[in-house]
Amino acid sequence: MKKVKFYNGVEMPQLGFGTYLATEEVGYEAVKHALEIGYRHLDTAQMYGNEKMIGDAIKASGIDREEIFITSKQFNHSTLEEMHKGFEQSLIDLQTDYIDLFLIHWPSHRNETNAHTWIFFESLYEQGKVRAIGVSNFKIHHLDALLETAVIPPMINQVELHPGLSQVPLQKYLEAKSIQLQSYGPFMRGGIFEGRYQETLAEVAKKHQASIPQVVVAWGLARGIVMNPKSVTKERILENFQAQFIQLDFEDMEKINGLNRGKRVYTDPDNSAWGY
Template structure:
């Protein structure tokens, strides 16, 4: 079986660099998809309270028969639970749904117009100290959000999960993360399919004998980011996993870099204040 490289986080924990995401997978399809991902070889699963499928991820973990210590499970605090008391209740629900403590727990969005994300971060520290998660981090945090956390708390986030793909390289945030020992996780790694018809990426796929998705995922891996593509197709899951027996040259990496147009597919974190109803 392919060995996925590990990234060592700033708290000493290790995380597989390639994982499987369950964003937009319907709850009724999630357990099957996760079990199929386990069959392919994935051991890192990324979910969130907002996705509505944590319990089904927990079901797949229980049914898989895999030792829990071989798995790395991430979830994220919902946008309606930034108040510390609400965060405590939401965290307990996630632990129950997933069948035990998480490996990584993230503040999903900073929500600066809704609440004080520093107080939310202190609630995340409390969850870690209570053994509900091994590591804590953030998602969609911009540099000013991170600067404030670093100034007003004792814990540097283990990761910052942000939108990253060839059309949105996020060089400034990634550089800040790297400078402060924060691992970068890349969500929407192929821009929800937008990049699959890009002429330059198609040319690179032809040169390497790989698909565009494989070229782009390999680009993420060589940049040092943690990535977790999503698919409900076992064949596509296997394709996305099959990226460790080739490498892009420096020139080819530069050609992917040059595709950047600073275009987001998801919300701007400075404007995102949506609370699920």
């Protein structure tokens, strides 16, 4: 499995396993299956309500904790005490004494709130409770503001990214600052199977004897982006995993790049309900 390296030297498997809406018995079986077939990077969040299930699945897999890269995410909280409580609960639920990567889940509309939360994140990093820290759903203006006060810059930014929203300007910005880019929602809530997206992606998929989701994951990986598709369906978990072996050429990449329309299918971070 190919890895990306953060500026602090920590490595993260470039293909991960998303777990939003993967809960209870179905989620547990899916995570166990993902680990069995070779995924070593799990993406969760306190908000998903599945950290305990993930901790259980990791235990049941028999795989050493150090071999698995775990990302979790926390919302901004108004007090330090609440932030500590949230983080400590994640450790308890995931049944671990450290988290590989911890992210601010959504930016606040108030830069001071993000800066305040970031001080807490930096303290976790300095204490060795997390191996890396980052942000999610941050736009360039959120990052510009955060970097004014951050002592330790974020190592990664996880954002909505798929063929309809290729995030090229954000990728350029992050590259210049040595911050890794990670995608979520690669399948556009089903949009990749519709209209012009379907037509173009099906052409590329046919050429590689692959499926449309595989081509989308391969496109992200070829751009150096961390991808973490989610599925609770055994065949799809394997299908998505095998996307790492598909090599798209320049012409394929250009075709998929040409699908970008700045189309969001998730929430715009500037208008989220979590930005209080």
